[in-house]
Amino acid sequence: METAVQDSRAESIEFVLELGRALHGYGASAPDVEHAMEQSSRALGLRGEFFATPTSIFATFHRGETAAHDSTTHLMRVEPGSADLGRRARVDEVIEDVHRAQLAAHEGRILLAAIQCDPDPYPRVLVIACSALISASAARFFDLAPAEIAVAGGIGLLVELVQLASQGSRRVKRVQLVVSAFLAAVIVSLWAGLRGAPTPFQVVVAGLITLLPGLRLTTAMSELALDHLASGTARFLGSVMTLIALLFGAALGVQIGALFPDTLPIEAVAAARREMPAWTLYVALAIAPACFGVLFRALPRDLPWILASCVLAFAGARLGAEVLGVGFEAALGGLFVGLASNVYARTLNRPAATTLLPGILLLVPGSIGFKSLFNLLERDVITGIETAFQVATVGMSIVGGLFVANVIIRPRRLDRAGN
Numbered sequence: 179m180e181t182a183v184q185d186s187r188a189e190s191i192e193f194v195l196e197l198g199r200a201l202h203g204y205g206a207s208a209p210d211v212e213h214a215m216e217q218s219s220r221a222l223g224l225r226g227e228f229f230a231t232p233t234s235i236f237a238t239f240h241r242g243e244t245a246a247h248d249s250t251t252h253l254m255r256v257e258p259g260s261a262d263l264g265r266r267a268r269v270d271e272v273i274e275d276v277h278r279a280q281l282a283a284h285e286g287r288i289l290l291a292a293i294q295c296d297p298d299p300y301p302r303v304l305v306i307a308c309s310a311l312i313s314a315s316a317a318r319f320f321d322l323a324p325a326e327i328a329v330a331g332g333i334g335l336l337v338e339l340v341q342l343a344s345q346g347s348r349r350v351k352r353v354q355l356v357v358s359a360f361l362a363a364v365i366v367s368l369w370a371g372l373r374g375a376p377t378p379f380q381v382v383v384a385g386l387i388t389l390l391p392g393l394r395l396t397t398a399m400s401e402l403a404l405d406h407l408a409s410g411t412a413r414f415l416g417s418v419m420t421l422i423a424l425l426f427g428a429a430l431g432v433q434i435g436a437l438f439p440d441t442l443p444i445e446a447v448a449a450a451r452r453e454m455p456a457w458t459l460y461v462a463l464a465i466a467p468a469c470f471g472v473l474f475r476a477l478p479r480d481l482p483w484i485l486a487s488c489v490l491a492f493a494g495a496r497l498g499a500e501v502l503g504v505g506f507e508a509a510l511g512g513l514f515v516g517l518a519s520n521v522y523a524r525t526l527n528r529p530a531a532t533t534l535l536p537g538i539l540l541l542v543p544g545s546i547g548f549k550s551l552f553n554l555l556e557r558d559v560i561t562g563i564e565t566a567f568q569v570a571t572v573g574m575s576i577v578g579g580l581f582v583a584n585v586i587i588r589p590r591r592l593d594r595a596g597n
Contacts, residue, residue, distance in 0.1 A: 186283070190222040191239055191252075193276065193283040196290045198228070198235045199254055200269050203294075205261035206531070207397050208409035211235065213595035214273060221277040231409045232258045232416060258416070261393075263476040263532050268293045270529045273592060300472050302342070308469035309338035309388055315462035315469070317384035324454070326381050329369055333362045333385025355389060355420060356427035362386055363431025371434075382428055388473065389424060391417035392542025393535065399573040400580070404595075463492055470536040480532050483522055487537035490514040494579075495541055508541045509575035515541075516583025523590040530593045534580075541576050 198215045206214070208230040215237065219226040229236040234255055241248040272289045275281040281289070298305075313334025317327040337358045344351040362385045370377035383390070394417045401410030467488035471481045491511045498510030515537035523530035588594075 187224070189287070190219075190224055190283040191250075193222070193287045193290075194218050194224065194226065195235075195237060195252055195254065196287050197269070197273065198230065198237065199256060200290050200293065201266070202230065202235060202256050203259035203262075204266040204269065205259050205535075206266065207595070208232070208401055208406050208413075209404055209595035210531075210593075214592065217592065218273060218276065222283055229408075232412050261474045261531075261535055263471070263474045263480070263529075263535065264299050265293050265296060265475065267477060267480075267529055267532060268296065270592060274527070299475055299477060305472060306335060306338045306342070308472040310335035311465050312469045312473070313337075313385050313387055315466040316387040317381065318454070318458055318462040320378075320380040320384060321454070322378060322380060322384070326378065327384075329366065329377075330381050330384035333365055333382075334388065336361055336365070337386060337388060355423040356430075358389060359386060359424040359427030360431040361427075363428040364434050365431075367432055367434040386424060386428075389420070391420045393539055394420070395569070396538060396542050396573050396576050399570075400577045403574075403577050403581070463489065466540070467536055470539055474535065476532060476536075480528070483533050484536045487515055487518050487522075487533035488540055490518050491537040491540040506571065506575050508572045509579040511541045512538070512576040512579025513583050514579075516580040517587055520583060520587040520589050520593075523593055524587070527590070530589060538576060541572070 194215050197218055198211050201211045201214055211230040212228045215228045215230075216226070219239070224239055226237060226239045228238075234253065236251065236253055238249055238251045269290065272281065272286050272293070276283065276286040310331045311334075314327050314331035317330035322330070340354060340358045340361070344354040359382075362382050366377050366381050366385075394413055398410045398414035398417060401407075401413060404410075464485065467485040468481055470476075470488070471484045476484060491514060494511035494514035495507045498507035502509060515534060519530040519532075519534040519537065522528065522533050
């Protein structure tokens, strides 16, 4: 009898550990990972304490009433994962079934392992095309000219090809960011020089939009606001290092412009507004959410909800610019996305992250952070510091809007990390 109890406890502990590893690998934040592990431990009759960071997870399980009474500690070394909304939704279903005792712990662990082998919901060709379309859509949001939008889309296509090439080699992956930014800047510099006209800096930013760590910066600020200081600081510094790697590659690529001394190849100043038909903006607004869903591997059933979330984010930011002023417009966008995501999660019993992450992507300050570092590289210290402060303002505006949304509409039980 005692052996059976020990085996059951061991299976429960293994499930909780594998759950944390799975959520981390599919892009969950540290508060979300800790919350899910804590909830599952309680449901399985365990008493545990958990600590998650972007590169490790600590878990301690106690047998007695006090921490000093027969406890075991586990350390898992993990690597930062990227958002995978489809697999994360599958993990959420497994959690629900285990909590309701419809699945035993060992059955849940088997299903978690099987989820890793799930085929991608979209063909690779579509993923590559979506990367190009996202860059082109971002260029339209920056009010660039048609030719510049086309160049940005081509850079986005190349960036995705480099990323696919890096998946088979760890050494190539380490230089992926530098190589991608270098190629983007080279293309823009050559194009600007050959046509004899300067090119706005936003073309490079739009081409690299899928690599910018805006979402990670916002997640880091959210973790810091929730007193997850270790995880928030590590994630923030990781985001800064990503920006520096991209900046280094872009700075090398810009040197190609020296071949054309009569023409400044890339302008660090804001692009002049081009008069383009208004309907093109709405086309970009329709394309970008669908492409976000594909790149995040969201299930096809959720694509309409992702579109609705992104539209609310865009409308909220536009309204916020008029009501709250520049720098705080993201707060209203974050509020709208947070409210919609909580309604979606509570109504359909699905993870709020499915609609939350794509919606936030339209608000995140990654491109602003990249521009800030570029200004510092150009020795424009004052502008660089002002832009960096704008990054912090936008990020905290988004986080503040999300927090207020969680107060107005209580999140679903499995989404209540930090609330």
